[in-house]
Amino acid sequence: MSAASLTNVDDLSRRFLARLRPGPGGRLVVGLTVVLVAVAAGASALLLLLTGGSPSASASAIWTGSLADATGWTTTLLNAAPLLLVAVGACVCASAGTFNIGQEGQVLIGGLAGAWVGLRLALPGPTLVVVVMIAAAVGGGAWAALSALMLRFRGVNVPVSTLLMTFLAIQLVTFAVSTPWLQESAQGTSGIADATSNPLPANARLAGFGQYPSVQLNMGLFIALVAAVGVALVLSRSRWGFRVRMLGLNPLTAKHTGVRVAALGGFTLALSGALAGLAGGLLLVSPIGTNQLQAGLSDNFGWDGLLVALVARNRPLVAVPVSLVFAVLRAGGDFLSATGVPYYLVDVVKALLVLAFVAPPVLVDLFRRRRGAIPQTATAVSVVPTKVKASA
Numbered sequence: 575m576s577a578a579s580l581t582n583v584d585d586l587s588r589r590f591l592a593r594l595r596p597g598p599g600g601r602l603v604v605g606l607t608v609v610l611v612a613v614a615a616g617a618s619a620l621l622l623l624l625t626g627g628s629p630s631a632s633a634s635a636i637w638t639g640s641l642a643d644a645t646g647w648t649t650t651l652l653n654a655a656p657l658l659l660v661a662v663g664a665c666v667c668a669s670a671g672t673f674n675i676g677q678e679g680q681v682l683i684g685g686l687a688g689a690w691v692g693l694r695l696a697l698p699g700p701t702l703v704v705v706v707m708i709a710a711a712v713g714g715g716a717w718a719a720l721s722a723l724m725l726r727f728r729g730v731n732v733p734v735s736t737l738l739m740t741f742l743a744i745q746l747v748t749f750a751v752s753t754p755w756l757q758e759s760a761q762g763t764s765g766i767a768d769a770t771s772n773p774l775p776a777n778a779r780l781a782g783f784g785q786y787p788s789v790q791l792n793m794g795l796f797i798a799l800v801a802a803v804g805v806a807l808v809l810s811r812s813r814w815g816f817r818v819r820m821l822g823l824n825p826l827t828a829k830h831t832g833v834r835v836a837a838l839g840g841f842t843l844a845l846s847g848a849l850a851g852l853a854g855g856l857l858l859v860s861p862i863g864t865n866q867l868q869a870g871l872s873d874n875f876g877w878d879g880l881l882v883a884l885v886a887r888n889r890p891l892v893a894v895p896v897s898l899v900f901a902v903l904r905a906g907g908d909f910l911s912a913t914g915v916p917y918y919l920v921d922v923v924k925a926l927l928v929l930a931f932v933a934p935p936v937l938v939d940l941f942r943r944r945r946g947a948i949p950q951t952a953t954a955v956s957v958v959p960t961k962v963k964a965s966a
Contacts, residue, residue: 648791655794656875670839675737678740679742684711693774711852712851714848
């Protein structure tokens with residue numbers, strides 16, 4: 575891939591992120607969004623009918639598995655926390671004009687760093703779970719920072735490098751869980767390498783509130799909500815947040831006003847990776863999983879979190895209800911697949927919803943640009959210097 579094509583990818587991603595920002599034509603965007611959501615719902619129902627399913631029965635199954643009772647709400651909220659953390663991180667780097675699409679790998683590396691610390695250190699009480707979460711955030715941030723370094727020193731664009739680093743992260747975690755790094759013995763009883771690490775100690779797991787049959791709230795949800803509110807306030811109310819937004823709107827202007835463009839862009843990318851890594855640590859220490867590291871730990875949370883940020887149009891507070899919607903689809907999708915409906919249909923529904931929410935501002939922006947591009951009569955412009963004309 576040539577340097578010119580890499581630069582074009584960066585320019586395209588920056589323009590795409592700019593079109594997702596709120597702008598004029600709010601009523602038109604809202605109306606078009608409602609129409610496209612209805613079209614997405616109709617297309618989903620038609621797809622279910624074509625595959626032999628029932629739209630009403632499928633909707634009922636999703637409701638039963640996600641919101642019908644305390645168990646469903648507990649599962650939904652457990653899924654919402656890591657989705658929100660990933661989405662908030664995506665909002666940070668998108669505000670700086672950077673399109674990070676490697677959250678899936680950053681979630682895995684965060685889980686790897688957290689698992690290594692949790693299994694290697696013998697710390698008392700809840701100190702261990704705090705250190706595990708910090709290590710997960712540092713791991714995810716360092717992994718994303720590698721892409722920033724590749725951009726700075728080799729000119730590799732961020733969307734390409736972050737995406738390719740995801741596949742490297744999968745291979746690294748797959749290798750790590752079959753070594754003595756994370757296991758007492760690298761070989762299972764059958765002689766085949768185990769696919770998971772040893773389980774984390776009890777004091778390396780997040781506590782929660784509530785007991786069955788009531789709704790159980792995990793600490794991870796509060797961490798995610800604090801992150802969303804904190805990032806929203808910093809981006810909108812602080813000097814640093816103003817610089818980040820200025821960098822996203824016009825890097826040249828930001829540079830002329832004294833902003834260190836490369837350093838700030840790299841830091842926002844690392845911060846995005848840190849929040850994705852924190853989500854990986856949350857998947858490791860919360861009851862949503864088995865408290866063991868495995869190659870499938872991320873389970874598409876990175877991709878779905880990125881979709882949440884796109885639907886929320888890179889606004890952290892809007893990402894809160896959007897992450898809840900995606901969590902409902904994840905929790906209800908697991909219940910739906912148990913009834914015989916293929917799980918990939920849930921992924922198709924999510925994709926249609928993302929298109930329905932992302933397309934309107936882009937389409938409105940294109941429509942306005944086309945309306946504004948009215949050819950005007952060219953006027954003759956004299957290129958003779960003023961002094962010369964005066965002397966003539």
